[in-house]
Amino acid sequence: MKRKLSLDDIAKHFKVSKSTVSKALNDSHEISRRTKEKIVAYAKEHKYRPNLNAINLRKEPSLSVGVIIPNILNYFFAQVISGVEKILNDNGYNMIACISNESYKKEVAITQMLRKGAISGLLVSLAEETGRLDKIEHFEPFFNIGIPVVMFDRVSTKLQCDKVTIDDTKTAYNATEHLIKSGCKRIAVVSLLGDLEISRLRINGYSQCLKNHGIDLEQSLIFEKLEKSLMEVEIKKLLSSGKVDAILGLEEEAGVTSLLTANSLGIKIPEELSIICFTNGILPKYVRPSLTSISQHGYYMGERAAKQLVERIEQNGSEKTFKTEVIKTTMIERESTKLLST
Amino acid sequence: MKRKLSLDDIAKHFKVSKSTVSKALNDSHEISRRTKEKIVAYAKEHKYRPNLNAINLRKEPSLSVGVIIPNILNYFFAQVISGVEKILNDNGYNMIACISNESYKKEVAITQMLRKGAISGLLVSLAEETGRLDKIEHFEPFFNIGIPVVMFDRVSTKLQCDKVTIDDTKTAYNATEHLIKSGCKRIAVVSLLGDLEISRLRINGYSQCLKNHGIDLEQSLIFEKLEKSLMEVEIKKLLSSGKVDAILGLEEEAGVTSLLTANSLGIKIPEELSIICFTNGILPKYVRPSLTSISQHGYYMGERAAKQLVERIEQNGSEKTFKTEVIKTTMIERESTKLLST
DNA sequence: GCTTTTTACGAAACCCATTTCGAAAAACAC
DNA sequence: GTGTTTTTCGAAATGGGTTTCGTAAAAAGC
Numbered sequence: 001m002k003r004k005l006s007l008d009d010i011a012k013h014f015k016v017s018k019s020t021v022s023k024a025l026n027d028s029h030e031i032s033r034r035t036k037e038k039i040v041a042y043a044k045e046h047k048y049r050p051n052l053n054a055i056n057l058r059k060e061p062s063l064s065v066g067v068i069i070p071n072i073l074n075y076f077f078a079q080v081i082s083g084v085e086k087i088l089n090d091n092g093y094n095m096i097a098c099i100s101n102e103s104y105k106k107e108v109a110i111t112q113m114l115r116k117g118a119i120s121g122l123l124v125s126l127a128e129e130t131g132r133l134d135k136i137e138h139f140e141p142f143f144n145i146g147i148p149v150v151m152f153d154r155v156s157t158k159l160q161c162d163k164v165t166i167d168d169t170k171t172a173y174n175a176t177e178h179l180i181k182s183g184c185k186r187i188a189v190v191s192l193l194g195d196l197e198i199s200r201l202r203i204n205g206y207s208q209c210l211k212n213h214g215i216d217l218e219q220s221l222i223f224e225k226l227e228k229s230l231m232e233v234e235i236k237k238l239l240s241s242g243k244v245d246a247i248l249g250l251e252e253e254a255g256v257t258s259l260l261t262a263n264s265l266g267i268k269i270p271e272e273l274s275i276i277c278f279t280n281g282i283l284p285k286y287v288r289p290s291l292t293s294i295s296q297h298g299y300y301m302g303e304r305a306a307k308q309l310v311e312r313i314e315q316n317g318s319e320k321t322f323k324t325e326v327i328k329t330t331m332i333e334r335e336s337t338k339l340l341s342t
Numbered sequence: 343m344k345r346k347l348s349l350d351d352i353a354k355h356f357k358v359s360k361s362t363v364s365k366a367l368n369d370s371h372e373i374s375r376r377t378k379e380k381i382v383a384y385a386k387e388h389k390y391r392p393n394l395n396a397i398n399l400r401k402e403p404s405l406s407v408g409v410i411i412p413n414i415l416n417y418f419f420a421q422v423i424s425g426v427e428k429i430l431n432d433n434g435y436n437m438i439a440c441i442s443n444e445s446y447k448k449e450v451a452i453t454q455m456l457r458k459g460a461i462s463g464l465l466v467s468l469a470e471e472t473g474r475l476d477k478i479e480h481f482e483p484f485f486n487i488g489i490p491v492v493m494f495d496r497v498s499t500k501l502q503c504d505k506v507t508i509d510d511t512k513t514a515y516n517a518t519e520h521l522i523k524s525g526c527k528r529i530a531v532v533s534l535l536g537d538l539e540i541s542r543l544r545i546n547g548y549s550q551c552l553k554n555h556g557i558d559l560e561q562s563l564i565f566e567k568l569e570k571s572l573m574e575v576e577i578k579k580l581l582s583s584g585k586v587d588a589i590l591g592l593e594e595e596a597g598v599t600s601l602l603t604a605n606s607l608g609i610k611i612p613e614e615l616s617i618i619c620f621t622n623g624i625l626p627k628y629v630r631p632s633l634t635s636i637s638q639h640g641y642y643m644g645e646r647a648a649k650q651l652v653e654r655i656e657q658n659g660s661e662k663t664f665k666t667e668v669i670k671t672t673m674i675e676r677e678s679t680k681l682l683s684t
Numbered sequence: 685g686c687t688t689t690t691t692a693c694g695a696a697a698c699c700c701a702t703t704t705c706g707a708a709a710a711a712c713a714c
Numbered sequence: 715g716t717g718t719t720t721t722t723c724g725a726a727a728t729g730g731g732t733t734t735c736g737t738a739a740a741a742a743g744c
Contacts (some may be wrong), residue, residue, distance in 0.1 A: 017694045053398045054730035057699045061393045078414050085441050097439035099427050359724045396700035399729045
């Protein structure tokens with residue numbers, strides 16, 4: 001088709017050498033004014049763009065790493081990105097940040113773009129839709145070419161690579177147990193997240209904990225995959241029914257919305273209702289009463305994931321066994337839960 | 343020094359041709375098992391990494407753009423990044439996101455890294471420290487090489503390039519006027535930001551408005567450059583003194599902290615104290631009472647800045663006049679201000 | 685008018701990996 | 715043992731710029 005215009009093309013057009021063209025475009029004193037003018041004019045007219053790879057071929061090679069996150073407006077992922085960026089920079093890598101916007105299609109497009117781009121490694125947290133569809137073939141080319149991949153937070157068991165996650169099951173278990181120990185008996189789960197592995201794991205942890213404490217699991221208390229627009233209404237219904245004394249929010253927004261809704265209904269927190277939520281972003285600290293939340297240590301997770309990737313890149317595939325690093329979570333106790341009388 | 347290991351180096355070491363080495367490393371069937379093994383082993387041992395620019399020279403050139411932001415944990419900048427990313431992606435560019443962390447030194451390091459990297463354009467919002475030191479020489483190389491630069495939000499008048507900003511003076515003026523019209527007379531300014539141009543402009547707008555309404559400017563009511571750790575104490579002092587009936591926060595955190603402090607002191611909002619803050623992030627909506635804030639339309643600003651940059655890149659420097667696009671701000675009225683009886 | 689200097693440009697090397705094609709050597713068939 | 719196929723490898727082209735160095739022509743010097 002219409003191949004990109006190269007120096008040679010311009011050179012042929014004017015029947016000069018490409019060194020002349022190169023010098024003319026770089027405004028070298030070696031080239032006469034008249035020659036420069038016509039070449040520059042021609043280049044401008046035909047929108048000549050030098051091939052940056054060719055230019056950089058002569059310079060020090062610059063290493064870069066692709067990072068795919070579902071949503072940068074999510075504070076947790078912003079933290080991860082911060083950590084990733086720090087480590088990559090310390091090690092002389094550029095970060096090519098890409099945002100999938102929770103869309104499978106976008107994620108595929110990004111991988112295609114990155115594949116032909118110059119990346120030495122890839123960090124990924126799956127889009128919600130990708131988790132739901134459970135399609136991960138678009139990552140295979142990287143494995144084939146030998147570009148190391150490290151997944152973090154939203155990982156897939158289907159992919160054989162290094163991973164950094166939290167123990168979602170255990171964390172949910174502990175949070176639930178904390179609620180039970182503080183006297184709560186009817187604990188609801190509220191979530192916006194869809195069919196992600198982490199949602200299933202968290203709900204598993206919750207269920208196991210109830211079971212171990214002899215509490216019956218009630219499906220009617222589990223509100224998964226709530227539509228963002230409907231969440232407030234649903235929570236209002238739930239709280240008005242008076243059937244619950246605690247809420248476990250699987251992400252920050254669920255917890256905060258529950259808290260604000262309870263406030264508006266005049267429900268006393270934590271006396272009548274305890275709330276714990278995953279993800280310790282900005283909100284839990286600032287809402288009133290402040291919200292007990294679980295820190296997933298996003299910054300640290302980013303650091304660890306980036307570190308693992310850098311190691312993989314530098315060792316260049318000698319080690320063949322993949323490791324999954326599990327980062328400890330921390331429950332930040334605030335005003336939305338009762339103190340345990342230990 | 344120790345130049346990077348190239349295919350030729352390995353070839354010389356084994357006295358074979360570099361095509362053999364290349365094929366061996368790519369696990370080609372054309373190469374015998376024994377030859378492959380020893381070459382791969384050697385490459386691994388000496389950490390051979392192919393030059394990606396050389397590889398990509400043969401592929402379609404991939405375009406990328408550098409973006410420097412001061413802090414990704416700031417919701418406003420996260421919004422900008424979202425907008426930037428969308429436009430760049432739509433136009434087939436990669437985004438190389440870099441975080442200066444408000445540090446001049448880091449910003450300089452980033453520009454050096456990007457300079458030798460393959461970027462076709464640069465988007466920048468200055469670090470706080472850079473604004474304070476007022477040193478911007480590290481951007482000059484880009485202008486010399488002809489790599490277009492677009493600044494957004496935290497811009498510098500010293501640099502001749504395209505810019506996208508809000509009208510900080512006017513916005514502060516309008517906010518102040520809104521407070522005055524709603525009956526406030528003693529309006530304090532609270533800010534964490536240091537010597538940034540935007541701080542000066544905002545305070546200018548505030549001052550002008552007071553002047554035009556015949557209110558004397560009191561330096562003791564302007565709290566610039568507050569230390570993050572001291573902010574709460576300072577605000578507490580200010581509010582306890584009972585000398586103010588309104589606060590203009592130059593950024594979200596200042597506004598929210600003021601609001602929470604007022605709450606804890608039992609000061610009624612907005613009856614006894616009105617608050618408006620810049621930057622409409624997540625917090626203003628979720629605190630109680632909710633906080634009137636000024637949306638700077640981060641996402642849109644990102645889109646516009648990226649669009650300007652892409653245009654510059656594609657036209658390749660034919661247009662020589664630089665334009666500054668001013669984005670309209672919007673005041674989102676919430677519960678922290680009194681309604682105007684218009 | 686002849687020498688020297690300057691100007692203007694071209695040929696070729698260089699950056700580094702991939703890939704095509706040709707050829708030598710080894711393996712196999714008959 | 716001769717012919718054929720397969721295996722294994724190398725030379726050279728390719729991609730698109732930059733840069734060095736050499737040289738012819740034009741300008742300047744005396």
